[in-house]
Amino acid sequence: MKFLICYFSGTGNTKKIVDKYKEELELKKVEVDTKKIEEELNFDINEYDVLMIAYPVHAFNAPSIVLDFAKKLSKTEKQKRLIIIKTSGEPLALNNISSQKLVKILKKKNYILTNEYHYVMPYNIIFRHSDNMAYKMWNTAQNVIPIDCKEILKNKENKLKKVFMGNVLLWLFQIEHWGGRFNGKRYKVNEKCIKCQKCVRNCPTNNIKIENGEFKFGKNCLMCMRCSFLCPTNSIKIGLFEKWKVNGEYNFDNYNENEEQNHKKYCKKSYNKYFKRCEDKIKKDKEVI
Numbered sequence: 362m363k364f365l366i367c368y369f370s371g372t373g374n375t376k377k378i379v380d381k382y383k384e385e386l387e388l389k390k391v392e393v394d395t396k397k398i399e400e401e402l403n404f405d406i407n408e409y410d411v412l413m414i415a416y417p418v419h420a421f422n423a424p425s426i427v428l429d430f431a432k433k434l435s436k437t438e439k440q441k442r443l444i445i446i447k448t449s450g451e452p453l454a455l456n457n458i459s460s461q462k463l464v465k466i467l468k469k470k471n472y473i474l475t476n477e478y479h480y481v482m483p484y485n486i487i488f489r490h491s492d493n494m495a496y497k498m499w500n501t502a503q504n505v506i507p508i509d510c511k512e513i514l515k516n517k518e519n520k521l522k523k524v525f526m527g528n529v530l531l532w533l534f535q536i537e538h539w540g541g542r543f544n545g546k547r548y549k550v551n552e553k554c555i556k557c558q559k560c561v562r563n564c565p566t567n568n569i570k571i572e573n574g575e576f577k578f579g580k581n582c583l584m585c586m587r588c589s590f591l592c593p594t595n596s597i598k599i600g601l602f603e604k605w606k607v608n609g610e611y612n613f614d615n616y617n618e619n620e621e622q623n624h625k626k627y628c629k630k631s632y633n634k635y636f637k638r639c640e641d642k643i644k645k646d647k648e649v650i
């Protein structure tokens with residue numbers, strides 16, 4: 362059995378999840394290739410039994426780079442199993458609609474959705490989760506992924522709940538489509554910049570250039586936040602969304618008992634429900650063993 366995981370990850374959360382999937386599937390003797398969607402993609406899909414696509418939810422949608430990848434993907438000779446993995450900053454069911462368009466595009470090419478999984482990871486925009494919350498989210502995902510892999514390998518289907526009026530909502534929230542053209546060009550670099558050019562090198566669409574010593578942001582921004590999130594001097598202003606900017610990588614590895622949780626009340630019920638659902642799944646899996 363050979364799996365291909367094609368993924369896009371703006372700031373690393375989705376990549377962490379993909380790496381865990383690869384590790385877990387390989388432990389179960391499955392061959393796994395991973396490919397970054399932003400790179401030149403040269404592969405023969407007919408060599409694989411299963412296609413997995415992983416992405417971060419952007420305004421309840423899949424990032425446009427992921428949809429463009431799906432449009433370019435060749436039709437398969439035989440029906441192929443499709444598995445979708447998404448990460449998002451909050452556990453709202455509305456995030457479920459993000460894969461609707463992707464599934465539709467791929468169905469026409471013979472890729473049939475059998476399993477879909479959603480992992481909550483810390484926000485890279487809106488507000489900074491505490492490192493404790495990041496630790497808890499990552500720890501939860503690490504414990505749940507082995508169970509989800511077992512389900513996949515047993516050919517047991519798993520689909521996320523449909524959302525009422527999903528298509529209309531999807532259309533309304535296409536933030537990236539105008540965001541790239543309109544907001545992306547409004548990005549600015551301030552005087553703290555040390556011209557390390559990490560943002561230039563890292564941008565998935567090569568949208569950042571330096572011309573005559575000045576940073577120029579083009580119209581192909583994906584709003585993935587990689588440039589501003591990873592900027593070592595927090596020098597990039599992200600236009601209309603500046604107040605929601607999050608800068609600096611999370612510490613996923615240490616639990617700090619003294620750290621205060623940010624925005625304690627924000628979507629509290631949904632987060633609690635998500636963690637409870639995951640705990641129940643882990644407990645049930647242990648009982649079966």
Ligand SMILES: Cc1cc2nc3c(=O)[nH]c(=O)nc-3n(C[C@H](O)[C@H](O)[C@H](O)COP(=O)(O)O)c2cc1C
Nearest residue numbers: 370371372373374375417419420421449450451485
């Ligand atoms: C432009 C943008 C829009 C986002 N929209 C949503 C959203 O609608 N729902 C949500 O829960 N998280 C949203 N997020 C948060 C990301 O989905 C989340 O932090 C994700 O894990 C980031 O993954 P990455 O590090 O692989 O890019 C958004 C992030 C960005 C940058």
